[in-house]
Amino acid sequence: MMTGQQEIEQACATLLAELQGMVTWKWDAHFQALLAEVPSAEQGRILAILEQHHDQQWDVESIGKAPAAIKAKAGFFGELRPNQLLFTSSPAGHSFVLAAWWPWGDGKIISVRLCAPAVDAATDQPQGLFKRIGNRWKALRGEG
Numbered sequence: 001m002m003t004g005q006q007e008i009e010q011a012c013a014t015l016l017a018e019l020q021g022m023v024t025w026k027w028d029a030h031f032q033a034l035l036a037e038v039p040s041a042e043q044g045r046i047l048a049i050l051e052q053h054h055d056q057q058w059d060v061e062s063i064g065k066a067p068a069a070i071k072a073k074a075g076f077f078g079e080l081r082p083n084q085l086l087f088t089s090s091p092a093g094h095s096f097v098l099a100a101w102w103p104w105g106d107g108k109i110i111s112v113r114l115c116a117p118a119v120d121a122a123t124d125q126p127q128g129l130f131k132r133i134g135n136r137w138k139a140l141r142g143e144g
Helices: 007-010 013-019 039-051 068-074 131-138
Strands: 026-028 031-038 056-058 085-088 098-103 107-117 119-120 123-127
Touching: 007 013, 007 031, 013 039, 031 039, 039 085, 039 098, 039 107
Parallel strands: none
Antiparallel strands: 026 031, 031 107, 056 085, 085 098, 098 107, 119 123
16 A cells, blocks of 8 residues: 555655745655655755654665664665665654655756655565665566
8 A cells, every 4th residue: 555645745744844945846656755856055954954854864875774674664775876865754653754865967956755665565565665666667677
């Protein structure tokens, strides 16, 4: 069962209110996430706000050391690249949320996605954002 836009907006209401006017959010149906493109002028402010609203921050070097509960809910993060960040709330409770910080290749724009782990209906296991993205890319390339 995928988490819908309303559930994510409700779980992230305080964060979204604080970011109001800095970015414009749209629904990313492919990944069941709220998506915003952050221009370079706002990156420092928005990064600081994300840090304030999430309990933990992960990068390419630290994600392998994440607690099992984070890995289970967030999916497989072995493909995090340098400068990409993942922010997580506490994995306890049902309002667990993720924020993915993805710089574009040009360094001028960063994509931010807000999502909650979804449960894979086939396995009844949490399926994280990166796993869903990886599965989507495999499907687009005809690999899955």
